[in-house]
Amino acid sequence: MRTVDYHTGGEPFRIVPEPPVDIRGATVAERRVFAIGDPAVDGLRRLLCFEPRGHADMYGGFLVPPDDAGAHLGVLFWHKDGFSTACGHGTIALGAWAVRSGRVPAPPAAPPTSSSTCRRAGSPRGCTRPAAGCARSTS
Numbered sequence: 001m002r003t004v005d006y007h008t009g010g011e012p013f014r015i016v017p018e019p020p021v022d023i024r025g026a027t028v029a030e031r032r033v034f035a036i037g038d039p040a041v042d043g044l045r046r047l048l049c050f051e052p053r054g055h056a057d058m059y060g061g062f063l064v065p066p067d068d069a070g071a072h073l074g075v076l077f078w079h080k081d082g083f084s085t086a087c088g089h090g091t092i093a094l095g096a097w098a099v100r101s102g103r104v105p106a107p108p109a110a111p112p113t114s115s116s117t118c119r120r121a122g123s124p125r126g127c128t129r130p131a132a133g134c135a136r137s138t139s
Contacts, residue, residue: 001016001018001019001020002016002017002018003015003016003048003060004017004097004101006093006096006097007093008089008090008092008093009089011057011059011089012055012057012058012059013059013060013061013087013089013090013093013094014048014054014058014059014060014061015060015061015063015093015094015097016044016048016060016061016062016063017063017101018063019041019044019062019063019064020044021038021040021041021044022040023035023038023041023062023064023076026067027067028064028066028067028074028075028076029067031064031074031076032076032083032085035062035076035078035083036082036083041062042082044062045060045062045078045082045083048060048078049078049079049080050080054080056080057080058079058080059077059078059079059087059089059090060077060078060079060090061075061076061077061078061087061090061094062075062076062078063075064076072098072103072104073094073098073103075090075094077090
């Protein structure tokens with residue numbers, strides 16, 4: 001299993017691009033309900049969240065297929081107490097990761113200032129639009 005760790009303003013977020021467990025459901029919200037009740041999915045969350053691989057403040061997300069036609073990815077957010085419906089710093093981390101990993105296209109080259117690209121991510125609470133910024137050096 002591969003994970004990617006990000007920190008957004010000091011807050012940790014662990015991305016699991018290909019969870020090694022089956023997370024069933026037709027929608028992201030249904031997958032969350034399944035994950036809450038499935039020992040394998042919840043066990044993976046616990047493994048990644050607690051020591052020695054995590055800590056009490058660890059947050060993360062399992063990528064799942066989106067259920068919104070315009071979304072680039074779906075995500076199940078998790079933390080030490082279970083599965084949540086949203087995570088602000090996780091959404092920021094996912095936007096940056098999605099561009100850096102090539103999962104979504106980067107914005108076109110920008111003038112010496114910065115530009116951003118807005119992509120869509122589905123979560124149990126609905127579709128969000130994280131913006132990922134890219135800057136180009138002038139030297």
